[in-house]
Amino acid sequence: MISSNQPGPAPADPSHDSTRFVLIGTSHPGNVGSVARAMKVMGFSDLVLVAPRFADVLSREETVAMASGAADILVRARIVPTLAEALDGVTHACATAMTPRDFGPPTVAPRPHFEQLARQGDRVAFVFGCERYGMSNDDVYRCHTCLSIPSNPAYGSLNLAQAVQVLAYEWRQALGGFPVAPRTEDVTLADAVAVQGALTHWEGALTSIGFLDPAAPRKLMPRLQQLANRARLSVEEVQILRGIARLVQQPRPPKAKPLTPGQAGHPDATLDGPPRPA
Template identity: 50%
Template sequence: MNLTKTNTSLFNRLRFVLVDTSSPGNVGAAARAIKTMGFSELVLVNPRYPDVLQRDEAIALASGAQDILASARIVETIEQALLGCNFAAALSARLREFSPPVTAPRALALQLAEDVTLTGAVIFGSERYGLPNEIVEKCNVLINIPANPDYSSLNLSQAVQVLAYECRVAASAQETLQGEVAASGIGFQGDTANLVEIEGMFAHLERALIEIDFLDPAHPKKLMPRLKRLFSRAGLETEEVNILRGIANQILTKRRRLDR
């Protein structure tokens, strides 16, 4: 199917982010995987080799997707990789006690395809260690690929291919429906808050909770990760983030007045 890549098309709203990748071959194979499914945005965070995009192994395994390598970006931090995104999904074979809500690739793909306000990133960890907890906790969902429980380890580029495929299938199923809904003008939905706005809100809320002695910074007991998990399920809009920041600001203001 030849899909029309409109501004709201998932093909223009989704990026693939590789963190601490060590193998140039995996970078090339990942570029090939996303191109075969119609995607084009690849971002590398702190790869082992700074010149990975020019390495022979990467170019060879890209096998016709050299344009994806040529346009790929290399950044130093996950925050830089997620600039402009309002939704992030971390992929991991290892479930975490305080992770965001866990979802399957197909459910994630449907969510991204149906909600045209989402500008998403799918994040993959290093071949050896996966993703660290501090990155997983920044994400809206944790993706777990259903696999053989006795041998669930996928190669990095294979995992990229699975996610890219599911997102393409979801995009092809929703493209016509999205156009019809947009044309009807029925219903209301605010702008989805971006990840920078949400992180700022959490920092603001944390200060307020400390001020009212609800949160002990010396013994936080995973309160903030639990709150992040709660709000990840809600799917915050910008106006909702502003309301929560207003509440936090009022708490801090009232506390300062009482302390005078």
């Protein structure tokens, strides 16, 4: 599950929500629940169903389960018999259909159309057809525009709830999105003296392991200086770097000489005599 870091509460009353989502002839309860969830995530609340397959679809177990916390959208949703009733009060209806209709409204891509629509102050409805057949010609003709979501030409099939989520996101972005609280971190940046001290420490450490040749430094330290400046090191990070440099400069214990055959501890040695023959 993907969680959003830009939460926005849905309006408490759908009468104050200027955006309506209309589902025509929906046949799968799970889709209705998923649509409610998609709407709530984007801060919308006005859901209207036109002649769904099941009259009790809003209260079915699968619907509520797929809503996953958006049951309040289902409680406020309405069921009406016709699209005309669903569009009551709407000033701009957007049909969703992959195939343009002859003599129908203009077909547009969502994003550029939404940029213009958001400036007009309309009461907007997004209209979705049933899962199997989409929208009828008569239903499309009632709308002002027909939205076509850009997709793979070889496979443009979107699940109903997926289509709602895409359009709800694009419309929310066109409306200005949600305010994002600035992330504040309790970080104290190291001053120039501390950074220079760490670099000097690292210069000694790199020299001790042979990585830096003082006779031919090849601009290594100026490059590390620029790296540190870009990194905007914190006080804690400088302490970590100096701790590493300190450990690098500690003398290492001498390597143990390998054991010879016959010497105590060698795998071929015996307790009572010379090495065992191979």
